[in-house]
Amino acid sequence: MQGIKSQEKVRDFHQAKWNEPVIFKLHQKGERGVVPPKTEDEITSAVGDGLSKLPDHLKRTQAPELPEISQNRVLRHYLRLSQETLGAAFNVEIGQGTCTMKYSPVVNEKLVSSEKLRSLHPKQDEETVQGTLKATYELDLYLREISGMDYFSFQAGSGTQALFAMASMVRAYHEANGEGEQRDEIITTIFSHPSQAATAAVKGYKIITLYPDENGFPDLEKLKDAVSERTAGFVVANPEDTGIYNSKIKEFTKVVHDAGGICYYDQANANGLLGITRAKEAGFDMCFFNLHKTFSTPHACGGPGSGAVGVVERLKPYLPKPIIEKQGERYILNTDLEHSIGKVRSYYGVAQNIIRAYAWIRALGPDGLKAVAETAVLNNNYLYSKIKEIKGVDVPYAEGGRLEQVRYSWEPLYQDTGITTEDISRRMADFAHQYWTSHHPYVVPQPFTLEPTESYSKEDLDEYIESLAHISNEAYTDPEIIRTAPHCSSIHKITTDKYFEDPEHWAITWRSYLKKYVNTKEKQT
Amino acid sequence: MTKAITHPYLPNTNREIKAQMLQEIGVENIDELYQTIPDELRYTSKLNIPEALNEFELKREIGNLLGKNKGTNEVISFLGGGCWQHFIPAVCDEVASRAEFVTAYAGDEYEDHGRFQVLFEYQSLLAELLCVDVVNVPTFDWGQAAATAIRMASRLTTKKEALVPKTIAPERLKIIRNYCSPDIEIKLIDYQEATGELDLTNLKNNISEQTAAIYFENPSYLGFLETQGEEISRIAKSADVITIVGVDPISLGVLESPAQYGADIICGELQPLGNPMNYGGGQSGFIATRDEIEYISEFPSRLFGITPTSQEGEYGFGDVFYDRTSFAKRENGKESVGTQTSMCAITAGVYLALMGPKGMAELGQTIMQRSQYAMKKLNEIEKISPSYFNNVNFKEFVVDFNETGKTVAEINQYLLSKGIYGGIDLSEEFPELGQSALFCVTEVHSKADIDILAKELRAFL
Numbered sequence: 001m002q003g004i005k006s007q008e009k010v011r012d013f014h015q016a017k018w019n020e021p022v023i024f025k026l027h028q029k030g031e032r033g034v035v036p037p038k039t040e041d042e043i044t045s046a047v048g049d050g051l052s053k054l055p056d057h058l059k060r061t062q063a064p065e066l067p068e069i070s071q072n073r074v075l076r077h078y079l080r081l082s083q084e085t086l087g088a089a090f091n092v093e094i095g096q097g098t099c100t101m102k103y104s105p106v107v108n109e110k111l112v113s114s115e116k117l118r119s120l121h122p123k124q125d126e127e128t129v130q131g132t133l134k135a136t137y138e139l140d141l142y143l144r145e146i147s148g149m150d151y152f153s154f155q156a157g158s159g160t161q162a163l164f165a166m167a168s169m170v171r172a173y174h175e176a177n178g179e180g181e182q183r184d185e186i187i188t189t190i191f192s193h194p195s196q197a198a199t200a201a202v203k204g205y206k207i208i209t210l211y212p213d214e215n216g217f218p219d220l221e222k223l224k225d226a227v228s229e230r231t232a233g234f235v236v237a238n239p240e241d242t243g244i245y246n247s248k249i250k251e252f253t254k255v256v257h258d259a260g261g262i263c264y265y266d267q268a269n270a271n272g273l274l275g276i277t278r279a280k281e282a283g284f285d286m287c288f289f290n291l292h293k294t295f296s297t298p299h300a301c302g303g304p305g306s307g308a309v310g311v312v313e314r315l316k317p318y319l320p321k322p323i324i325e326k327q328g329e330r331y332i333l334n335t336d337l338e339h340s341i342g343k344v345r346s347y348y349g350v351a352q353n354i355i356r357a358y359a360w361i362r363a364l365g366p367d368g369l370k371a372v373a374e375t376a377v378l379n380n381n382y383l384y385s386k387i388k389e390i391k392g393v394d395v396p397y398a399e400g401g402r403l404e405q406v407r408y409s410w411e412p413l414y415q416d417t418g419i420t421t422e423d424i425s426r427r428m429a430d431f432a433h434q435y436w437t438s439h440h441p442y443v444v445p446q447p448f449t450l451e452p453t454e455s456y457s458k459e460d461l462d463e464y465i466e467s468l469a470h471i472s473n474e475a476y477t478d479p480e481i482i483r484t485a486p487h488c489s490s491i492h493k494i495t496t497d498k499y500f501e502d503p504e505h506w507a508i509t510w511r512s513y514l515k516k517y518v519n520t521k522e523k524q525t
Numbered sequence: 526m527t528k529a530i531t532h533p534y535l536p537n538t539n540r541e542i543k544a545q546m547l548q549e550i551g552v553e554n555i556d557e558l559y560q561t562i563p564d565e566l567r568y569t570s571k572l573n574i575p576e577a578l579n580e581f582e583l584k585r586e587i588g589n590l591l592g593k594n595k596g597t598n599e600v601i602s603f604l605g606g607g608c609w610q611h612f613i614p615a616v617c618d619e620v621a622s623r624a625e626f627v628t629a630y631a632g633d634e635y636e637d638h639g640r641f642q643v644l645f646e647y648q649s650l651l652a653e654l655l656c657v658d659v660v661n662v663p664t665f666d667w668g669q670a671a672a673t674a675i676r677m678a679s680r681l682t683t684k685k686e687a688l689v690p691k692t693i694a695p696e697r698l699k700i701i702r703n704y705c706s707p708d709i710e711i712k713l714i715d716y717q718e719a720t721g722e723l724d725l726t727n728l729k730n731n732i733s734e735q736t737a738a739i740y741f742e743n744p745s746y747l748g749f750l751e752t753q754g755e756e757i758s759r760i761a762k763s764a765d766v767i768t769i770v771g772v773d774p775i776s777l778g779v780l781e782s783p784a785q786y787g788a789d790i791i792c793g794e795l796q797p798l799g800n801p802m803n804y805g806g807g808q809s810g811f812i813a814t815r816d817e818i819e820y821i822s823e824f825p826s827r828l829f830g831i832t833p834t835s836q837e838g839e840y841g842f843g844d845v846f847y848d849r850t851s852f853a854k855r856e857n858g859k860e861s862v863g864t865q866t867s868m869c870a871i872t873a874g875v876y877l878a879l880m881g882p883k884g885m886a887e888l889g890q891t892i893m894q895r896s897q898y899a900m901k902k903l904n905e906i907e908k909i910s911p912s913y914f915n916n917v918n919f920k921e922f923v924v925d926f927n928e929t930g931k932t933v934a935e936i937n938q939y940l941l942s943k944g945i946y947g948g949i950d951l952s953e954e955f956p957e958l959g960q961s962a963l964f965c966v967t968e969v970h971s972k973a974d975i976d977i978l979a980k981e982l983r984a985f986l
Contacts, residue, residue: 022831031881033879033880035884037969043895043898047897047898048894049894051779051890054750054893058752058917059779059781063885064654064778066654066881068883075620081639081643082626083639085625085626085632085639086625086629087624087625088628089627089628090624099631109627110584116591116594116596117803118596121608121802121946125941129595130593146572157665157864158863158865159864160863194852194856195861197855199861201856202676202704204706245562247563247566276559276568298628299629300867302630303866342699342700345665345666345669346608346667346700346808347696351803353806355587362578363583364534365574365575365577366574367571367576369574371535377555378558401560425633429636433636440853455536457536457537458537491840492836493834494634494843499830500845500847506830506846508645508660508830509657510831511649511653511658512816
C-alpha cells in the first residue's frame with residue numbers, strides 16, 4: 001500500500017439513516033420497557049387497592065393507547081434517532097449564526113449529573129442547598145463584573161423569557177411611577193430576535209420597529225423621531241444580527257433616557273464582548289445573557305436554556321422573586337422586592353445551567369474570558385474575509401467592522417442561478433453542516449448567518465468555507481444537485497408543504513395521522 | 526491585547542495560526558477588529574473573576590460546592606407541590622445525556638431529522654395519555670402553559686377575564702398574573718371548605734360577559750381531586766366560556782383524562798415523566814387541544830407534523846402552520862416562541878414509551894396506595910389530621926397540624942434534624958388553613974419511609 005490519499009476538500013459524508021419507524025409501530029402486545037416500583041403487601045392489606053376510593057366517573061376506563069415495547073427496543077429506537085440528529089458535538093457548528101453554538105465542555109455535563117444537584121427539590125430548606133445558592137450568587141457577581149449591572153435574576157428559562165421579564169419590569173416601573181397608561185410603546189429594531197418585539201407585545205405594548213440606515217445600524221434620527229412621552233422602553237442588541245457594533249449606542253440610550261424610557265440590552269449573544277465592553281457604560285438599565293449561548297450551556301434541542309437578567313440598582317425592586325443574596329456567611333432566597341413582577345418561571349431558574357455556566361467561567365478565568373471574545377472575533381473576521389470571496393455571495397452594509405457574526409446574502413447567486421438560500425441549506429446537510437438563514441422578514445435577501453465562536457480552529461473554518469465554495473460552484477455548473485438535495489441525509493427532500501399548511505392534511509400526533517390516513521379508507525386514496 | 530494563553534477550549538491560540546489569520550484578514554492585531562467600539566466604551570480593567578482552574582481543580586471545586594447540598598436522595602423527602610420526586614428509568618437518563626440531543630438546537634428537518642421525530646413522538650405519546658389530537662412542543666413549565674392557555678382562550682373568545690380556583694398553586698398563579706397582565710383579569714373562585722373543590726355557586730356568580738375561560742387543576746395543588754369536572758365544563762359551555770384543565774400527567778394511568786369531562790384545553794407539567802427535579806430546573810409545560818383550526822391557530826408554540834418525503838416509505842417531520850408564530854410574524858404572531866424545554870419533552874416521551882399502558886396504570890395505583898397508607902398512618906397520630914379536606918387525593922394531601930400547638934416551621938425543623946424533609950408549609954400562602962403542610966407521597970416512598978415519618982411526628986408531637 002502506498003498510503004491512503006484523501007484529497008477531498010469537502011467531507012465525504014453520509015448521515016446515519018435508520019429508517020426508524022414511528023415508535024407506535026414498535027408495539028408488541030405484552031412487552032414492557034420498565035416496571036415501576038410496586039406496593040408492599042402490607043400496604044395493600046392496610047389500604048386495599050387504592051383505587052376503590054375514586055369516584056367511578058374519574059376512573060380511567062380505557063387504558064391509554066401507548067405502545068408496549070421491550071426496553072432494549074426503546075433504547076435502540078432513541079439511540080438511532082439520536083444518530084439522525086446533527087448535534088453541535090459532531091460538526092463544525094458555525095452555521096446557526098446568532099445562536100452561539102460553542103463547545104459545551106464535557107466535564108460540565110459530568111458535574112451536573114451529580115445527585116447532589118439532580119435530586120434537589122426547590123422547596124428544600126435553604127440550609128440544605130447552600131452549595132447551589134453559593135454558585136448562583138457567585139455567578140451573579142461574575143455577570144455583574146462582565147456587564148456592570150448591579151443584580152441578576154436567573155429565573156428565566158431562555159432569552160425569550162428574559163425579554164418577557166424585562167418587558168414586564170418596564171411596565172411595572174412605569175406603573176409604579178404613575179406613567180403606566182401613558183407609556184405604551186416599546187421601540188425595537190428589525191435586526192433582532194423576533195422575541196424582542198413579540199414579548200413586548202404580549203405585555204400590551206405597541207411596537208415601533210427601526211430599520212437600519214445605509215450602514216446597517218439602527219437609524220439614530222429615526223429613533224429621535226420615534227421617542228416621545230409614550231416611550232416605555234427601547235430594546236436592542238449590539239452588535240445586531242449583522243455583527244456590526246453600533247458605536248453610537250451611548251447616544252441611542254441617551255435619547256431614550258431623555259424621553260423617560262428604559263433601555264434594555266439584548267445580550268443573548270455577548271460572545272465578542274466579554275471583558276471588552278459592558279452594558280453599563282453604554283447606558284443600559286438592564287441586560288440579559290443567555291447562559292446557553294455565551295456561557296456554553298448546551299442547547300438541548302431547544303431548552304431548557306437560561307436567561308440571566310441583570311439590572312441597575314434602581315430596578316432591583318422590580319425583579320422576579322426571589323433573588324439569591326448573601327447574608328453573613330449564608331446564602332438566602334430574598335423575596336423582599338417591593339415592586340416585583342412576581343414570577344416568570346417556577347422556582348429560581350434552571351439550576352443545572354447555572355452550575356454549567358459557573359463552571360465554564362471558573363475554567364476560563366478573566367484572561368480566558370477575554371480570549372474567548374477575541375478569538376470569536378478573530379475567527380469571524382477570518383471567515384468573513386474568505387466567505388465574501390465566494391462567487392455569488394454579497395455582504396450588505398458596512399465594509400469590515402464585524403464582531404462575532406455576519407449576515408451574508410446569496411442574492412447575486414440567486415440572480416445568476418435561481419438557487420435560493422433554502423436550497424443551499426438542504427445541500428449543506430450533505431456535507432455535515434448546519435446552516436441557518438435569518439429570522440423573518442428577510443431584510444437581507446437570500447440571507448445566511450454564520451457565527452464561528454471561539455471553539456473552532458482555522459482548519460475547521462476552512463472546511464465550512466470549502467463546503468460553501470463547493471456548493472456555489474455547483475450552483476453555476478450543476479444546480480440540479482442542489483435543488484434535489486439532500487442526498488446524504490437521514491431523509492430525502494420534502495417536496496410539498498400540504499402536510500404542514502393544510503388543516504385537512506396535517507397530523508400533529510400519531511393518533512391524528514391514523515384518523516386522517518389509516519382508519520379512514522376514503523382518505524387513503 | 527490579552528497575554529497569549531493556551532486553553533483546551535480555545536483552538537487558534539497558536540501564535541503562527543493567529544498571525545496567519547490576521548494576515549488573511551489584513552489587520553495587524555485583534556484590537557484593530559474592535560475599532561468600532563469607542564474608547565470611552567472600552568473596558569480596560571481586568572475582570573474581577575477568579576483565575577482559571579484546570580479540569581482536575583474544577584471538578585474538585587464544583588464537587589466541594591455541590592457537596593454542601595443535601596439531596597432528596599440522602600434523606601426521606603415529602604416535598605412536592607408542582608415538582609415531584611419520582612422514579613426515573615435509566616433509559617431516560619441515557620437518552621437525555623446523548624451528546625447528539627444535548628448539543629443540538631434549531632437545525633432543519635434533514636440534518637436534525639431525529640430531533641423532529643422524537644418531538645413528534647413525544648407529542649403523540651402524551652396525546653394518547655390525554656386522549657387529544659394536538660400537543661405542542663413544550664413551553665417553560667405548567668405555569669407558563671396555563672398562562673398561555675388562558676391567553677389562547679382570550680383570543681378565541683375576544684374576552685378579557687379568566688376564572689381560576691383559589692387553591693391554584695401559588696407559583697403558577699404568580700406566573701399567570703404577570704403573563705396575563707395588563708389586559709386579562711384573573712379572578713379567584715372560592716372553594717368548598719369541606720372538600721376543597723370549586724364552589725359552583727361562586728363560579729356561576731363570577732361568570733360574566735367578559736369571561737374567556739375557567740381554569741382548574743386535577744389533581745389540585747392541594748392534592749384533592751376535583752370531581753365536578755363535567756359540571757364545571759357544562760357551566761362553562763353554556764356561557765361560551767372555554768374550559769382549561771391543568772393536570773399532572775402521571776395521574777392519568779388511573780384517572781380519566783380531562784378531555785373526557787369537557788376540557789377544551791389541557792395543560793400541565795412534564796417534570797414527573799422521567800425528568801430529574803434539579804432544584805426546579807426540570808420543569809416543562811405542555812398544552813393540548815382538539816384538532817380544530819381555531820385552536821391550532823392560537824398556539825404560540827411549535828407544532829411538529831408528519832409528512833412523506835420524495836422517497837417512498839420515508840417519514841419526514843416539520844413545522845405545522847409556522848405562520849402563527851412570532852418566528853414568522855414577530856409582534857403580530859401569537860405571543861412568542863423561542864428556546865423552551867424540548868429536552869424535557871423528549872425525556873417524557875422516552876418515559877411513556879418505556880412505561881406503556883400497564884406501567885402507567887400500575888404506577889398510578891402504587892401512588893394512590895402509598896399516599897393512602899401515609900394518610901392512614903398519620904391519622905393514627907393524635908392531634909393531627911392527614912386530610913384537611915374531606916376528599917379523595919392523588920399523591921399529595923394537606924396535613925392539619927393546627928391542634929398540635931406547634932408551627933409547621935417547628936415541625937419541619939425537627940424532621941430535618943432527623944433526616945426528613947417535611948411537607949411544604951402552607952401557612953403563608955394559605956393562611957386560612959392555619960398550620961398545615963402539603964405532603965407528597967409517590968412510588969418512591971417505601972412503607973419503611975412512611976413509618977419513619979409517622980414515628981418521628983409522634984415523637985415530636
